[in-house]
Amino acid sequence: MSAPQYKTVNFTLNGVETHKMIDVRSSLMDMLRDNYSLHSVKEGCAVGECGACTVLIDGEVFNACIYLAVWVEGKEVITTEGLTGPNGELSEVQQAFVDEFAVQCGFCTPGFVVAAEALIRSGKTYTRDQLRKNLAGNLCRCTGYENIINAVETALERHHAAKVNAKVE
DSSP: OOOOOEEEEEEEETTEEEEEEEETTOBHHHHHHHHHOOTTSOOSSSSSSSOTTEEEETTEEEEGGGSBGGGGTTOEEEOGGGGSOTTSOOOHHHHHHHHTTOOSSOSSHHHHHHHHHHHHHHTOOOOHHHHHHHTTTOOOSSSOSHHHHHHHHHHHHHHHHHHHHHHHO
16 A cells, blocks of 8 residues: 655635645545535535535536545635625525525535536526436435425526616616
8 A cells, every 4th residue: 555645736715716735535525624624515425426515616516525636726616605795695596595495404405505506607597307407416315305496496586587687777
């Protein structure tokens, strides 16, 4: 067995340029939790199947448990913590999850919120069936998904309405 190798990784985390010396075998999830105390990135399955560790990397959804930390070199990583506003106000998606009671135990919520944020940022509109398919990489053991889909739908509607209102003004 060889000794660990270390490398400095330079990337943007939740809008802040950062660098960290890490073991090259570390997952992004471990780095975010252990080195940055970002505990919204949950370890559910550790094999990329449950979505509890979902993050955005350069705007795309990834499971941080199966993504090596060294791969974020030069990239932008966003976690649930990075979605709040400058004064701690909730994002559209986070507020919709509150408004639609889309949380029970809360373990899966950060992953769903980040995945939903990617849908919002796409600028597209989605049917309920398309939302279900796009969120299929995130698993919930408590809610039956109905309120989660309602929350994402609400966030999308609010986002599109805000864009229309901004154009009118």
